[in-house]
Amino acid sequence: MDDSETGFNLKVVLVSFKQCLNEKEEVLLDPYIASWKGLVRCVHRTCSLRGLTWRVPYDVVSKLQIMERLRGGPQHEHYCTLQAMVAHELGSQLVDLERRSHHPESGCRTVLRLHRALHWLQLFLESLRTSPQDARPSVLCTDSYNASLAAYHPWIVRRAVTVAFCALPTRKVFLEAMNVGPPEQAVQMLGEALPFIERVYDISQKLYAEHSLLNLP
Template sequence: MGVKSKAAAAILVLLLFLGSLWLHGSLDYHWDACLKGYNPVNDLHQLSNSSASDESGVPHDLDVCPGQTFQVSLLHTHLLASPAFTSDVLLQPYLSSWDELVKFMDSLGPMVGLISKEIVTKTSLIRELALLAEASPEAEMNPDVNSAKPESEVNTLDPSYHSGAYHSVRSMIWVELKRDLVDFHHQTDSGCRTLLRLHRALLWLKLFLEKLAEIPVAGRLRSPSELCREAYKSTLANHHTWFVRRAAELAFIALPERNFFFRLVCVQNQEELSTVLGRVTQAIGVVYDRTQKALEENGMLELP
């Protein structure tokens, strides 16, 4: 078989398998549903003047990138809005963070864009489940969701206090367990199983961005393709079949060079890129750690 034939066969393999198998199964849901109660900033120019801060209270304002579909400042804002109380994660800003991460992946080319399509099916499913739960007469809230914070410190005027079944990671887990929607032995379309797949993908992206932000003491800057492949091998690859792993690694070969990422987040050099991505990965880390703890406490880290 010639070189062109091999390349064509490889692309066909990616089209047929990578997108559909990336997060263990394709889900056919529409993208027009959304969770209520979270209103992200519509005017991106306001973000550069926002006072968003991380858990330490230190402001981490990022500039708007003119002309870019993906906005690192908007991603950062959604991530900072996700933590709730001391151990929970609000699903509305969490899913909005994924909306922006999908734009990030789409910007990396058609091969990586196949992966983002599967992410969209996952976020869409959770949004659909939230709407169904809201319409259900049995909709109820876990009475212990807000107990992580002392009652004296809970602000009942805060919209996050009055919430629905899929308002947060912990409320979703509680409701789905109570209604026997989570199967620990067979694949289902539960929100918890779907969240686990997103959670694993978030670790991959977090590690990739951390590696991309590294400033080597000596030696060359490694290519984004090499860094993405390395991040994948230590995260998502552990949950994929041999065939999907090969297809994924082939997709990463087509990743843009480092200068593309400078333009994507509107920086001039590696030092500036390191600063921006450092803030983003710190915010991702808070969301990831809280989600990890919630899933682990309920024995959901290995849902089929």
């Protein structure tokens, strides 16, 4: 398949999150978007091994497209880092804080959705790393979803997503799909690479909390 032919390797994707932070520990949006695209490829690649189609929760692809438009738009200089974007949009009143939908595609709102989904993937990959060999990814994924994204979804979406999780492949298939060697090597890789995602998540979480944006509608 195409991903194998281009040398897909999940370690490269996860470590790419290290490039998301500059020396000031600001989140650089171009590497953030690129790293997210790699995660989307990982999800689709793993599921396609079993002939499955699985839509990434929270419509991540459309959110990435919004951010790419902002990065390529007339105000692109304000969208180089997450910190600059938050300052610009709040200062220019481009963030819908009262559910009026005046700015449904603001960068702050869009990245918050990506941020929440990143937490879900972080929890899932960590549980995959620490789980026993006979663990079921469907259960791990559901537990991670319930601890992260589920709180922001209506019941009908939660139901559809958890049903989709039931079709996920085995833990062995998941680990082998990471393309870094046998399952035990993949587990070791996750332990080395996941802290990069965690650091980006923690910095973003703190920034949004400081500006009272964590519950942005």
